[in-house]
Amino acid sequence: MTIAAEKLAQYDEYVEALEILDEESRFEYIIDIGKRADKTAFPAECMDDAHLMHGCMSKVWIIHSRENDRSIFRGQSDAIIVKGLVSMMTGSFSGLTSGELAEVTLDHVRGLNLGALTMQRQVGMMAMLKHMQKLSLQAERAEAAD
Amino acid sequence: MNAIGQPAGQPTRRAGHNIEGGFDVERIRQDFPILSRQVHGKPLVYFDSGASAQKPRAVIDAMTEVLENEYTNVHRGAHYLSQTLTDRYEGVRETIARFINAPSENQIVITRNTTEAINLVAATYGRKFLGRGDGVVVSTMEHHANIVPWQMLRDEKGIELKVAPIDDTGALDLDAYAALLDGNTKLVAITHCSNVLGTMVPAAEIVRLAHDRGIPVLLDGSQAVVHSTVDVQALDADFYVFTGHKLYGPNAIGVLYGKAELLAQMPPYQGGGDMIASVTFEKTTYQEPPHRFEAGTPPIVEAIGLGAAMDYVSAIGMEAIAAHEKSLLTYATERLMAQPGIQLFGTAPGKAAILSFIQQGIHPFDTAATLDREGVAVRVGQHCAEPLMGRLGVDGTVRASLAMYNTTAEVDTMIRALERARTLFG
Numbered sequence: 001m002t003i004a005a006e007k008l009a010q011y012d013e014y015v016e017a018l019e020i021l022d023e024e025s026r027f028e029y030i031i032d033i034g035k036r037a038d039k040t041a042f043p044a045e046c047m048d049d050a051h052l053m054h055g056c057m058s059k060v061w062i063i064h065s066r067e068n069d070r071s072i073f074r075g076q077s078d079a080i081i082v083k084g085l086v087s088m089m090t091g092s093f094s095g096l097t098s099g100e101l102a103e104v105t106l107d108h109v110r111g112l113n114l115g116a117l118t119m120q121r122q123v124g125m126m127a128m129l130k131h132m133q134k135l136s137l138q139a140e141r142a143e144a145a146d
Numbered sequence: 147m148n149a150i151g152q153p154a155g156q157p158t159r160r161a162g163h164n165i166e167g168g169f170d171v172e173r174i175r176q177d178f179p180i181l182s183r184q185v186h187g188k189p190l191v192y193f194d195s196g197a198s199a200q201k202p203r204a205v206i207d208a209m210t211e212v213l214e215n216e217y218t219n220v221h222r223g224a225h226y227l228s229q230t231l232t233d234r235y236e237g238v239r240e241t242i243a244r245f246i247n248a249p250s251e252n253q254i255v256i257t258r259n260t261t262e263a264i265n266l267v268a269a270t271y272g273r274k275f276l277g278r279g280d281g282v283v284v285s286t287m288e289h290h291a292n293i294v295p296w297q298m299l300r301d302e303k304g305i306e307l308k309v310a311p312i313d314d315t316g317a318l319d320l321d322a323y324a325a326l327l328d329g330n331t332k333l334v335a336i337t338h339c340s341n342v343l344g345t346m347v348p349a350a351e352i353v354r355l356a357h358d359r360g361i362p363v364l365l366d367g368s369q370a371v372v373h374s375t376v377d378v379q380a381l382d383a384d385f386y387v388f389t390g391h392k393l394y395g396p397n398a399i400g401v402l403y404g405k406a407e408l409l410a411q412m413p414p415y416q417g418g419g420d421m422i423a424s425v426t427f428e429k430t431t432y433q434e435p436p437h438r439f440e441a442g443t444p445p446i447v448e449a450i451g452l453g454a455a456m457d458y459v460s461a462i463g464m465e466a467i468a469a470h471e472k473s474l475l476t477y478a479t480e481r482l483m484a485q486p487g488i489q490l491f492g493t494a495p496g497k498a499a500i501l502s503f504i505q506q507g508i509h510p511f512d513t514a515a516t517l518d519r520e521g522v523a524v525r526v527g528q529h530c531a532e533p534l535m536g537r538l539g540v541d542g543t544v545r546a547s548l549a550m551y552n553t554t555a556e557v558d559t560m561i562r563a564l565e566r567a568r569t570l571f572g
């Protein structure tokens with residue numbers, strides 16, 4: 001199974017935007033996304049332990065909902081850079097089925113070209129991806145059990 | 147070998163404001179090859195020596211020399227290489243003993259790091275001499291390495307962990323500490339210097355108060371040994387532990403100093419080669435300390451490297467290093483506090499050159515990421531001291547830890563980077 005190209009339109013947009021920027025501008029681009037994400041209200045009541053993703057240098061919350069069989073994610077962090085990164089992840093990979101999500105790999109994360117922003121953040125983004133895949137699968141199983 | 151920063155008796159090369167008392171920081175910097183590299187196109191400003199310090203050429207050369215010319219196993223061969231390297235390896239024990247003024251090299255146990263040294267004491271001394279209901283006193287500002295081994299012993303033996311508090315400057319509350327020594331307390335295990343706050347505890351006083359009640363004391367010297375002259379006899383410490391990699395030496399080597407009568411009573415830590423006197427399937431007898439506690443092939447090359455690091459530090463002089471760091475700390479503190487919205491954690495008098503802070507309204511991670519863009523390496527987060535973060539009421543801090551090779555110009559770079567963080571995130 002491959003993911004239909006139009007489903008990754010937002011991801012492709014990030015890739016294209018980042019591709020033409022130098023390292024320094026990428027840094028500011030991510031901060032920009034983080035700041036803009038600040039204004040798309042993430043429900044305050046969801047910044048709780050239940051939605052917290054563990055094991056990061058800053059706090060990351062991700063909420064998941066389903067529209068038909070598609071997963072919609074929203075993310076939040078107390079650090080702006082991380083908020084930018086989690087927004088890119090949730091923006092890129094919302095709208096996919098859990099089967100499609102399972103096809104998203106490290107290569108996609110690498111494709112964003114954030115390598116210069118240190119490995120650790122790339123590792124953090126892989127953790128976010130795994131967390132999103134898990135949330136999607138859990139929701140699917142819960143629905144099937146209903 | 148031309149590797150010492152400031153050989154005694156040589157004229158200092160003028161390098162601006164950083165020369166004081168014959169301490170020429172520019173010359174020292176030339177001894178550390180990594181300091182001339184760039185990060186993100188900017189000169190590296192290494193303010194993370196509290197996590198691990200950089201290595202001078204003298205250490206790199208000493209280790210390379212062993213690998214190229216002298217390498218073999220120690221304690222095991224009848225051949226030339228083995229005998230010469232065994233002599234060198236055992237010679238390092240004497241260097242270590244001299245460095246902390248231990249009475250004998252036989253009281254120096256070589257470990258992997260501080261963490262293993264504390265685990266060793268907990269697993270041998272602790273298991274043998276501590277039992278249900280016995281208290282171990284630690285402080286609020288311990289590194290996890292000096293918390294978790296005691297908690298494991300608590301879970302295994304039912305000992306009790308007692309925590310000596312700090313005040314708002316980060317100084318140890320000595321009265322509260324003394325009060326904890328009554329009753330069931332059987333051991334004190336406390337940091338000599340906080341890796342987060344820089345606080346130097348009054349170690350001799352801590353030991354004296356405990357000894358008045360017959361309680362032995364372990365001091366975690368991981369940070370203290372880097373920033374101050376440590377004399378285990380003057381401190382009268384029962385155990386003193388530290389790690390090589392923060393002391394400009396290699397990683398994977400640490401030190402446990404113990405009083406001879408305590409080490410003599412302690413059972414082995416791990417079993418295997420090197421720690422035995424004789425083995426039959428019926429009965430094995432163990433070596434005397436320190437070898438009893440060193441099972442298996444030791445960190446040979448690392449030991450040579452640590453010896454070289456101690457020689458390097460000694461040749462420059464700990465007093466000179468401490469004086470340089472003190473003036474750098476004063477400068478950095480003044481510049482930092484002149485910035486708007488800085489919250490500094492740890493202001494106890496006599497503290498070491500460690501600055502933990504946050505920029506108000508900016509997440510420490512965002513601050514640290516901006517510093518990184520400017521080539522400034524700091525640590526961010528809880529610094530392996532989660533209980534202390536709870537006491538400070540924060541999730542984490544930015545930590546700039548300064549070392550002998552840092553300069554006021556580097557502090558200026560950090561301050562400019564903090565200004566940029568304020569522009570970006572403020």
Ligand SMILES: Cc1ncc(COP(=O)(O)O)c(C=O)c1O
Nearest residue numbers: 259260261289291341368369389
């Ligand atoms: C005060 C203190 N104790 C213990 C440790 C642990 O050192 P290591 O990881 O080398 O065992 C550190 C350093 O991380 C430290 O700063």
